[in-house]
Amino acid sequence: MDNLNHLLDGFVNVLTPLNLLFAFIGVVVGTAVGVLPGIGPAMTVALLLPITFSLDTTQALIMFAGIFYGGMYGGSTTSILLNTPGESSSVVTALEGNKMAKAGRAAQALATAAIGSFVAGTIATALLVLVMPQVVSFAVQLGSPEYFAIILLAFVGASMVLGSSRLRGFAALLVGLSIGIIGIDKVTGQQRMTFGVPQLADGIDIVVVAVGLFAVGEALWVAAHLRRKAGGVIPVGQPWMGKQDWKRSWKPWLRGTALGFPFGAIPAGGAEVPTFLSYVAERKLTKHPEEFGHGAIEGVAGPEAANNASAAGTLVPLLAIGLPTNATAAIILTFLQGRGLEPGPLLIEKEPVLVWTLVASLFVGNTLLLLLNLPMAPLWAKLLQIPRPYLYAGILFFATMGAWAVNGQAFDLYLLLGIGLLGFAVRRFGLPVLPLIIGVILAPIAELHLRRSLQLSHGEVSGLLGGPVAWVCYGIIVLTILWPLIARAIRKARGGKGGPGEGLMAELKDEVAA
């Protein structure tokens, strides 16, 4: 009951005019960036980091949470209307959603996406309230060896599960880790990878990395691929659903929630996997299999619920363990660190007001999003008519300002450009961005725990195998790495063909394409 009281206190805090205003700003900005392809919540939060220097921590966090949730709502609009997913998490929505729009059922598709997102977001946030304290009470008992194992699991998971190939995932992770260890070694005081440049001794500020990677990299990428034929306007109309649509939507919503939440909570979950799984599940369970591929409403309802539920799930490890499972969470983690807060099990002890106000703001933000998205979908679709040069000029302006604001030195601007080029190269060669950014952010934390455990065990490697948690993590890591071999063996036993080297997502995509 204690938690419930804390949550009610949180609501009291959120429902002040100023905090409501920040929640509102957050969801509006979040929906807008969600609608626009290529611009996501991760980039937006990164761009806004320097601007929030002067804001209260709680208010900034409320705004970021609004952006995070809003991005999940907005992504569906572009998927449905344009067949161009606004976010990676709404790739699947485009499959059926765009077919519905072409059949003149855009209004129903948008409605089931928005209401499904609301239902899933609310249930999943309630689950967050229930689960997070349990995870916290479990996480306080963890020592450095366990933390190191969990972070390793997050590295391996993020690299292997997402993206087009495991090799690319690990390459991206390595790049991230390399950037992450630049600076002075905290134990011995030696400079590492600074190449004698004094400005690098403090390490590269994560704001510069994030803004360069997401904003400058994306801008360069778009500049290189600017020319693309425009689409025509699809008449949207007022989103609404008939009785039949409700009947066919509510079960996919609940199933999507059940899939999305746990996948958001495990490292390397992210929102992509559960949306694909939800689509596959709905296609198998539907009573209207003939409609799949021609605009089945279940194929929109399920994945959209799944991506919102996973957004709530993401906050469990972020707040309870200090472990980000997607890019936006990684940048929110940076923000908390910048404020001198240590995200982890102690956060909820030390800053209960902050945490519970944040959770309460999620409920409020979710409701605001439904009110914003349902009646205003046609308006959001208008955002797609903004010419790209205007948009990216604004983004580059904010990116440059943000990089300058960190230390006020010109060196950071060169760095920004360099990392922007890296971001371009990463997109060009199809490396996933998530392992890279997680590598940058978690490298110092991972190193800290690694060396601390080795110090505790006087350099004995066996010290890393601390307890059951570490055993389980290493077990999963070994299984994940060996999975291609195991899968091939299974396929051979079954007599099927074996395709090595593909990630789980690639296999899921094959399944969806079939």
Next chain:
Amino acid sequence: MILVGYIPTPQGEAALAAAIAEAKAHDESVLVLNMSRDDKLVDAHRADSSDLDRLDADLAESGVPHEVRRIEHGTDPADQILDVVDREHPRLLVIGIRHRSAVGKLLLGSTAQRLLLDARCQVLAVKAD
């Protein structure tokens, strides 16, 4: 030849109707031009294929020799139309015009104004009724 800048709005339809009337009166051919910008995801001025097919059918019915052309690159419709004017030397350019606020003109510019002033041919400006 008569060149008409077509967009799927009442102004565009009015321009097309005026161009057909003009072509019939002077026994000329009509070139219909629709331009969509390639730096936008969605352009409200883009005519669908179904739109263009309908135009084609309408023109065929009216018995005027015609061509329907779509331009899908570039960022400024005025540039593209002026380009076609320079290459094809039409006798008359027909465009639809509408009201724009001073601020709107400052921010977005006015395609109609540029065409009226810069086109190297006569321009007929038509209002939607």
